[in-house]
Amino acid sequence: MPETEVANGKYADAAKYLTETSLGRRYSVEETLALRKKFVGKSMYYFYEDDPLKIVRGRAQYLYDKDDNRYLDCINNVSHVGHCHPHVIEASHKQMSQLNTNARFLHDNLVTYAERLAKTMPGDLSICFFTCTGTEANDLAVRLARCYTNHNDVIVLEDAYHGNGSSTVELSSYSFNKPGYGGKPEHVHVAKKPECYRGIYRGNPNSNELGIRYAELVQEEIQMAHKKGQKIAAFLAETMPSCAGQFIPPPGYLRNVYKYVREAGGICIADEVQTGFGRMGKYFWSFEHQGNLSLRVIPDIVTLGKPIGNGHPLSVVVTTPAIAAKFEKFTYFNTFAANPVSCAIGHAVLDVIENENLQKNAETVGYYLLQRAKELLDEFKIIGDVRGLGLFLGIELVKDRKSREPAVEEAASVVDFMKEKHVLIAKDGPDRNIIKLKPPLCFTKANVDTFIATFKQALNNLKL
Structure with a gap:
């Protein structure tokens, strides 16, 4: 805007500014959809294609549409501590009003946040590289691995997803096996996923x-x-695979895999983009679930994203001093990563997790959710399996428990039915038949009861 307008305070009132610019106009759903179809790439899909939701605000574990209808949000793991948390907003606003610039200047927010993150990590994991997205974090993690080992190839898991950049699509069989993606590159090796319900080895997940x-x-x-x-x-893997089927690997898996990979001269990367920051309840990082005090499982690199900024684009790669030292021959710079605002928001998210005891809440409410969901196994034969830890749950729908044929259409119907009842869930997995639940960590037992009651209605509505 012209400097004179700033000087005379014309836009000092934010509300007035919004009413006098395009930001303040409220479009109808039809207008918004028409503009999206005209100016936004068609591959950027949206939820509920036949009857899309226009969400205009959020608070805690709830979203609100244009008519102020409230929806229980069971899937937004990005808004980790709740939509529009006032402490996160205040930290962002305060720092934004002072300074936002790139990390080539010194700033306390960057170093204190890096120190704080490092203190949550076990072993020698203490050096942080800042990025903006999980895709960037995984790309950089693989670069670090190749630099340190002087090797090139990467082992990933079947149906894994690690990002939407060219390098990470090559590492994501969830993506590269789809038409038009080119298939598996020669330098990528895909291991069968350690899933005990539908995998090649089946049985007790414990x-x-x-x-x-x-x-x-x-x-x-x-x-x-x-x-x-x-x-x-x-070896790059989500320690609790999400897109691959929302499941928990059996005990001892990572400990043995990490041993084999290190013996081969490779290093181990834990993708915590979906499941870190206390979502597992008992554990702040999901890889901790695979070890114990006497035999800890410690990756060489950890990638963080999604919940780290509660919706703000922030991600981090955490590694050891030895691996970081090998990378010093390269200049690494990311224009927006580790800016003062991003780091202030990162601090605020950690504040909320600690001050509101959200990790414990994830453990308590998550256990309640798991037990309530498992109770449905006796009532609904369409439910083949219920699995999860903390506020990370998968409910697999099948046409027949013996054949385990995926109930794909039924899962889609359940998602749509629940949206009409103002409960938002999603389906995932390679066959899109798994109901995934990854709500904000402020989810309550009352929210669980609402989900279960509505989910039962949805299953009964299938008229099986």
């Missing part, structure tokens, strides 16, 4: 034997790569 057997499949990928003269730079 079985140490299954953990060992699935880990041996990674060892086989290493051996096949070596026979081709290829060398492993890294």
Whole structure:
């Protein structure tokens, strides 16, 4: 705007500014949809394609549409501490009003936030590289691995998703197996996912034997790569796979996989973009679930994103001093990463998790959610499996429990029905038949009861 208008205070009142610019106009759903179809790429899909929701505000675990109807949000893991948390907003506003610039200037927010993050990590994980998205974090993590090992190849899990950039799509069989994506690159090796309900080894998800057997499949990928003269730079995996099926790997899996990968000269990357920051309840980081006090599972690199900024674009790669030192021969700079506002928001998110005891809430409410969902197994045969930890739950719908044929259309119907009842859920997994629940950590037992009651209505509505 012209400097004179700033000087005379014409736009000092934010509300007035909004009414006098395009930002203040409220479009109808039809107008918004028409503009989106005209000016936004069609591949950027939106929820509820036949009857899209226009959400205009959010508070805590609730979203509100243009008519001020309230929806219970069971899927927005990005808004980790709740939509529009006042402490996060205040931290953002306060810092934005003082300074926002790039990280090539010194600023206390950057160093104190890096120190605070490092203190949540085990072992030598203490050096932070800042990025803006989970995609960028995973891309940089693989660069670090290749630099440190002087190897090139990466082992990933079946149906995994690690981002939407060119390099991370190549590491995501969730993406590269789809038409038009080009298939698996030669330098990528895909191990069968350690999923005990639908995987190649089935049985008790708490079985140490299954953990060992699935880990041996990674060892086989290493051996096949070596026979081709290829060398492993890294094993990259979500420690609690989300898009791959919302499941918890069996005990002992990561411990054995990490051993095999390190023996092969590679390093281990834990993708915590979906499941970090206390979502698992008992554990601040999901990889901690795979170890114990005497035998801890510690990655060489951890990637963080999504919940880290409660919706603000912030992500981090945390690694060891030894790995970081090898990367010093390169100049790394990211224009927006680690700016003072982003770091202030990161601090505020950690404040809320600690001050509102949200990790404990995830454990308590998550356990209640898991038990209430498991109670439905006796009532509804369409539910094949219920699995999860903390506020990370998957409910797999099947046409038949014996064949485990995915109930794809039924899952879609359930999602749409619940939206009409003002409860927002989503479906995921390679067959899109798994109801995934990853709500904000302020979710309550009353919210669980609402979800369960509405979910039962949705299943009954299928008229099976």
